[in-house]
Amino acid sequence: MSTPATLGYRRRQLPTRSMRHGSACERGAAVPGSAAPGGPHGAVDSGRIRRMRRLMVFLLVMAVAGCGDGDATGTGATEQFTQGGVSMEPTVKAGQVVTARKVTGTYEARRGDVVLLRSPGGLWGDRKAPLLKRVVAVGGETIACCDTSGKVTVDGKPLAEPYVAEDASLDEPPNPNYCGPRRFAAVSVPADSVFVMGDSRARSNDSRCAGPVPVSSVLAVMVD
Missing domain, CATH: 1.10.287 (Helix Hairpins)
Known part of the structure; x- marks a missing residue:
């Protein structure tokens, strides 16, 4: 097995967790x-x-x-991954091992999920290793930054984001080619897509400059 890229993960198969009592x-x-x-x-x-x-x-x-698939909440095998970068700190630190539940069927997008995704290409590049990001907006929503208090808004309402400890600068103007600034123009997220960002906004390349990601690119959802 080849060594993953710096911002990727090392896959280690984890047996599916069994329930003590059958459902x-x-x-x-x-x-x-x-x-x-x-x-x-x-x-x-x-x-x-x-x-x-x-x-x-x-x-x-x-x-x-109620036993159907199509999401990663209660179905799908779990795997462990090692975070290689700093874009999700402090939630997930570089070198930290996390457990993620593999998506079966089509990922049912939920704001707040921390997801493992494959690069969809385009402005995301041709990275081979998966990426770990947080879903901040889902299909049909409009996301922008920032309101007068510097917060991200979804459909005009500010988001409470306690997981963001190191935010990007408010002083820089929006730049669609660079994820450094906190500010970005309003984006209408297409259906069957998600807008993802790292929790360490100052050190993350994400949908601010690379655009939304198709839900088909989501491989797993972090559970631990």
Whole structure:
């Protein structure tokens, strides 16, 4: 296995975590039988059993519906990665090992997720090693910086970002070719895309100068 780039990760396979007790999806559920008991009340009991059977089938269908994939919240194997750069400090420090859950299906974008992504090319370059960034806006939202207090806004509302300890300079004007300034012009995030930034804004190359990332580029979501 080749050594990853400085800002990438070293993959180490981690076995999928098993649940102490099987979930409803794993265990399945028993559906009452259809045989009616004998005796003078057989017809009444048979009606009750049919109603109970319909209810149990409905509950089973609802349980199975909640077991689908398409995100990285409760499904998908986990892997460990070693952060190679400083762009996500102080949340993730250089050299820190993190656990991420692999995306199965299509990533369901959620603001605040710390995601592992592959470079989509273009202004992101042709990096081979994955990148670790935070989702700050999702498809359909408009993100900009800054408001009068220097905060990032999404759809005109300022974001509370306690995870940002080292912000970029407010003195520099926006520069679409350079991620140094904190300020950037409003960006309408396309559908099925995310706008990502590093938590260390002063030391991160991200969507401020490289643009939004397709959700198809998201490989995993950090869980630990």
